[in-house]
Amino acid sequence: MNSSSTDAARRQKFDRLVVVFHSDMYRYAAWLCRDKAIAEDVVQEALLRAWKSLDALRDEAAAKHWLLTIVRRENARYFERRRLETVDIDNLTASQSALLAEAPDEELNELREAIYELEDDYREPLVLQVMMGYSTREIAEMMGLKQGAVLTRLHRARLRLKDNVAQVEQE
Amino acid sequence: MSTSNETMNCEQYRQAVGADPSLEDGADHLSDCAVCRKFRDELRVLNTNIARALQVSVPPLNLPELPGIATQDNVVSLDSRRSLTRPAWFALAASVMVAAVLGVQMLTVDVDNVSLANEVLAHLDHEPAALVVSSTPVTSRTLDRVVPANVARMDHSAGLITYARSCVINGKTVPHLVIQGERGPVTILLMPDEEIATAQTLDGDNTHGVILPVGEGSIAIIGAREEPLERIEKSVLSSVAWST
Numbered sequence A: 001m002n003s004s005s006t007d008a009a010r011r012q013k014f015d016r017l018v019v020v021f022h023s024d025m026y027r028y029a030a031w032l033c034r035d036k037a038i039a040e041d042v043v044q045e046a047l048l049r050a051w052k053s054l055d056a057l058r059d060e061a062a063a064k065h066w067l068l069t070i071v072r073r074e075n076a077r078y079f080e081r082r083r084l085e086t087v088d089i090d091n092l093t094a095s096q097s098a099l100l101a102e103a104p105d106e107e108l109n110e111l112r113e114a115i116y117e118l119e120d121d122y123r124e125p126l127v128l129q130v131m132m133g134y135s136t137r138e139i140a141e142m143m144g145l146k147q148g149a150v151l152t153r154l155h156r157a158r159l160r161l162k163d164n165v166a167q168v169e170q171e
Numbered sequence B: 001m002s003t004s005n006e007t008m009n010c011e012q013y014r015q016a017v018g019a020d021p022s023l024e025d026g027a028d029h030l031s032d033c034a035v036c037r038k039f040r041d042e043l044r045v046l047n048t049n050i051a052r053a054l055q056v057s058v059p060p061l062n063l064p065e066l067p068g069i070a071t072q073d074n075v076v077s078l079d080s081r082r083s084l085t086r087p088a089w090f091a092l093a094a095s096v097m098v099a100a101v102l103g104v105q106m107l108t109v110d111v112d113n114v115s116l117a118n119e120v121l122a123h124l125d126h127e128p129a130a131l132v133v134s135s136t137p138v139t140s141r142t143l144d145r146v147v148p149a150n151v152a153r154m155d156h157s158a159g160l161i162t163y164a165r166s167c168v169i170n171g172k173t174v175p176h177l178v179i180q181g182e183r184g185p186v187t188i189l190l191m192p193d194e195e196i197a198t199a200q201t202l203d204g205d206n207t208h209g210v211i212l213p214v215g216e217g218s219i220a221i222i223g224a225r226e227e228p229l230e231r232i233e234k235s236v237l238s239s240v241a242w243s244t
Helices: A003-033 A036-052 A060-082 A094-101 A106-117 A120-131 A136-143 A147-170 B010-019 B027-032 B034-054 B078-085 B090-126 B140-146 B230-239
Strands: B152-154 B161-169 B172-180 B185-191 B200-203 B207-214 B217-224 B240-242
Touching (some): A003 A036, A003 A060, A003 A120, A036 A060, A060 A136, A094 A106, A106 A120, A106 A147, A120 A136, A120 B034, A136 A147, A147 B010, A147 B034, B010 B034, B027 B034, B090 B161, B090 B200, B140 B161, B207 B230
Antiparallel strands (some): B152 B240, B161 B172, B172 B185, B200 B207, B207 B217
């Protein structure tokens, strides 16, 4: 295979992955950093890194896990560089509040705010389980935790959200 | 957190279903406990709503500018380039050529060093699953398979080895190990065929490390930026010996 056909095959492989997994990468990034503009930056960096490392992906069945792990790292790098601190939900930037502004109805808006306010340690496994469909074992592997810790975090996250929903219903 | 049908009580069931509302275990408990049934049903509704709430709109795909990637097909090896530019009148200009050869050698060493450092850092991104905090050591059998006796001898004094796999660096299969440092996982690459003249520091985005010359090979040690590596370097160096 000559150089140009190798490059073309590589590019095709990359494009195929990006088309399939771009949405997952973006949504994961958005809920990790809670800011739509930063999420776009993180995904851009992650795509660049994925492109450079593409030859390391030998099993395309593992592509989603591979790409999301890159997103996770890029998000950590971003915040390491910027040293951004905690978010005050009453004082959000435009791109932070954009994440909350698009809930389809009032009930979901309250729930989305509650998810937004969860600590990273609780929000991330919930996103990985509910949105990305990972098992608790896989989440433990991605987050570098024991499975028991993931189960506890998921349980606590849901209890908080459940309490929040009950509180809103009472009001 | 037990999910066994026989032993599950209300608290255990609620913890389990709280972690995963799709849980099917605990049917015996549920048949006798209306309160937990209600709890499970509420959580399932909540879970559906969480899934809906998480669905944020995705902006159009905007690919970054992708740099060209050097592949074996489009890169001329250093050896080939050297032979292409070797002058024919070498014997007539010995003194000039000695200087030139020395210069080329120095340049080659630098290129090789940069290339090795880049390979090592890039490899960390290739195997993100290796970098997990863990207290579970790899088995001696796995370690022996990854670090075969004819390549190196390694005892367990380097630290808690939680990951061991054969990987390819610079086209050579090398043992890739992870030990648990003070601040997280530390990657160790045993490269018996990568000879370097002096130690090279590695500086990743949020990692740091070193490639140490060891006999006719080298060992790369990389950890999180805040990881103190000196003690690990010493224990790794004292625990590894090349077999060849």
